[in-house]
Amino acid sequence: MNNFDEKKRIQEFSTIQRELLPQINLENKFQVEEIRYIAGVDLAYWDVDEAKYGTCCIVIIDYFTKDVVEKVYSYGEILVPYIPGFLAFRELPLVIEAVEKLTLQPDLYIFDGNGYLHDRHMGIATHASFLLNKPTIGVAKSYLKIQDVDFMMPENKEGAYTDIVINNEVYGRTLRTTQNVKPIFVSCGNWIDLDTSTEIVMNCINNESRLPIPVRLADLETHKIRKKLIER
DNA sequence: GCGACAG
DNA sequence: ATCTTGTCGC
Numbered sequence: 570m571n572n573f574d575e576k577k578r579i580q581e582f583s584t585i586q587r588e589l590l591p592q593i594n595l596e597n598k599f600q601v602e603e604i605r606y607i608a609g610v611d612l613a614y615w616d617v618d619e620a621k622y623g624t625c626c627i628v629i630i631d632y633f634t635k636d637v638v639e640k641v642y643s644y645g646e647i648l649v650p651y652i653p654g655f656l657a658f659r660e661l662p663l664v665i666e667a668v669e670k671l672t673l674q675p676d677l678y679i680f681d682g683n684g685y686l687h688d689r690h691m692g693i694a695t696h697a698s699f700l701l702n703k704p705t706i707g708v709a710k711s712y713l714k715i716q717d718v719d720f721m722m723p724e725n726k727e728g729a730y731t732d733i734v735i736n737n738e739v740y741g742r743t744l745r746t747t748q749n750v751k752p753i754f755v756s757c758g759n760w761i762d763l764d765t766s767t768e769i770v771m772n773c774i775n776n777e778s779r780l781p782i783p784v785r786l787a788d789l790e791t792h793k794i795r796k797k798l799i800e801r
Numbered sequence: 802g803c804g805a806c807a808g
Numbered sequence: 809a810t811c812t813t814g815t816c817g818c
Contacts, residue, residue: 612808614809623809651809653806660808682807692807713807749818754807 582655586691589699593690598704598760599676607632607773608675609783610667610697612660613791614647615799621647624798625663626790629675630783632772637786642794643667653713654689656682657696665700675703677769678758679784683707686733686741686756688715694758705758706766707741708784712754715740723752728771730755732763739763746774746781753779 606629614623624644631638643666649659660682683692684707694707712720716735720743723729729745730752741756744767755770757763773781780788 612809614808616810651806651808653808656808687807707807709807711807714805 579652579655582658583689586657586689586696589696590690592699593685593695593759595685595757595762596760597762597765601765601768604632604676604769606630606638606673606675606677607769607783608671608678609681609781609785609787610664610678611681611784611787611791612663613788613795615795617646622798623647623660623663624791624794625660625667626787626794627664627667627671628783628786628790629671629673630773630786632676632769635773635775635782639671639673640786640790641667641670642790643670644794644798654687657691657693660693661697661700664697668701677704677706677761679706679708679770679773679781680758681708681710681780681784681788683709683713683741683754684756684758686715686754687713690740692756692758694756698759704760706761706770707754707756707758708770708781709754709756710751710780712743720754725749730767742767744770746771747776747779750779 629639680694684694698705721731743752778785
């Protein structure tokens with residue numbers, strides 16, 4: 570009910586992720602030209618008495634036309650607390666529920682959060698790839714410090730980036746998707762390389778947001794769904 | 802006690 | 809993530 574169980578749970582979470590680690594492959598599992606549908610995933614939360622509830626929305630766009638081709642959502646009680654470094658365990662249950670409602674099969678998922686840019690290389694985007702069996706990209710709006718390493722601010726120019734290198738390994742990169750706007754943090758989820766991840770993210774940027782369209786739309790959608798669910 | 806802290 | 813109005817600027 571408190572500290573011992575909490576530490577034990579974190580140990581279990583770490584064990585699960587350590588076992589997945591060897592299966593990460595940062596090479597494209599596909600041809601970029603055959604990417605057609607890209608899904609954006611995001612969640613929003615609210616309280617019901619002492620309980621925490623959440624909704625997960627997935628928005629799929631056509632990578633070429635940028636039109637929305639499908640939207641689904643799931644919702645329910647959130648049973649895992651937010652623990653920095655273990656976001657996957659809190660959010661993935663609802664993500665899986667939403668994915669099961671899809672009629673289209675996305676070629677790629679973009680998550681609101683990190684992927685390989687993570688202490689154990691197991692941010693939500695990377696962890697999710699093993700449950701979805703699809704390539705994934707992680708896009709975070711802020712930096713979760715790793716081993717006391719800071720990031721270098723990229724130039725104030727659209728498309729500028731700086732790699733985040735730790736122990737001689739590239740974990741991810743900051744990316745200035747829009748001029749005069751804070752950069753985002755892009756990293757591989759799985760079965761894709763960082764350059765391709767960056768290219769795809771940049772191709773999903775419009776004047777509405779610094780975030781890739783599918784993630785931005787999923788974000789907006791979670792707010793609508795939450796409002797709808799609360800007013801009942 | 803204090804600082805850190807993806808979402 | 810969430811609580812929240814106006815306001816400065818393109």
